[in-house]
Amino acid sequence: xxxxxxxxxxxxxxxxxxxxxxxxxxxxxxxxxxxxxxxxxxxxxxxxxxxxxxxxxxxxxxxxxxxxxxxxxxxxxxxxxxxxxxxxxxxxxxxxxxxxxxxxxxxxxxxxxxxxxxxxxxxxxxxxxxxxxxxxxxxxxxxxxxxxxxxxxxxxxxxxxxxxxxxxxx
Numbered sequence: 001x002x003x004x005x006x007x008x009x010x011x012x013x014x015x016x017x018x019x020x021x022x023x024x025x026x027x028x029x030x031x032x033x034x035x036x037x038x039x040x041x042x043x044x045x046x047x048x049x050x051x052x053x054x055x056x057x058x059x060x061x062x063x064x065x066x067x068x069x070x071x072x073x074x075x076x077x078x079x080x081x082x083x084x085x086x087x088x089x090x091x092x093x094x095x096x097x098x099x100x101x102x103x104x105x106x107x108x109x110x111x112x113x114x115x116x117x118x119x120x121x122x123x124x125x126x127x128x129x130x131x132x133x134x135x136x137x138x139x140x141x142x143x144x145x146x147x148x149x150x151x152x153x154x155x156x157x158x159x160x161x162x163x164x165x166x167x168x169x170x
Contacts, residue, residue, distance in 0.1 A: 038055065051076040051080075052075075054074050056160065057070065058159035058162055062109055062110065063109075070160070092142075100124055100129070105137065105142060115150070137151075141157065
């Protein structure tokens with residue numbers, strides 16, 4: 001395979017990734033007016049799904065300057081599901097069920113990303129405890145290793161993490 005072929009394949013993969021995370025029809029600026037603008041936009045999707053639908057979306061700019069726009073729609077029946085994957089769902093949610101892990105995620109979102117930077121923060125426990133929490137978050141998919149000793153919240157988890165944090169604060 002030539003370098004040109006490799007470059008063309010990478011460009012195709014990048015275009016596919018950009019298309020996957022793009023918010024169709026999203027415009028920069030304030031959201032549309034009207035109290036239930038999100039629900040009104042969901043009406044067509046929900047009408048096609050027996051039992052209704054749930055949507056979550058967001059446009060987030062992190063203190064580091066990184067920008068994320070993301071949305072997801074699920075059939076309500078699918079969300080309630082059969083319970084077959086309750087263990088996996090519980091593991092993902094359980095990873096968020098500790099104050100140190102929530103703080104770690106907030107710190108990583110704001111740009112404190114290396115193990116050394118995180119270990120220097122007060123109140124996170126010993127180095128061993130820090131690594132334990134980082135492993136829990138990584139195993140649950142809330143963090144990924146960005147480089148040796150550095151972490152990032154995966155792009156497809158930035159908005160969902162904000163949604164979970166907002167739901168917990170409600």
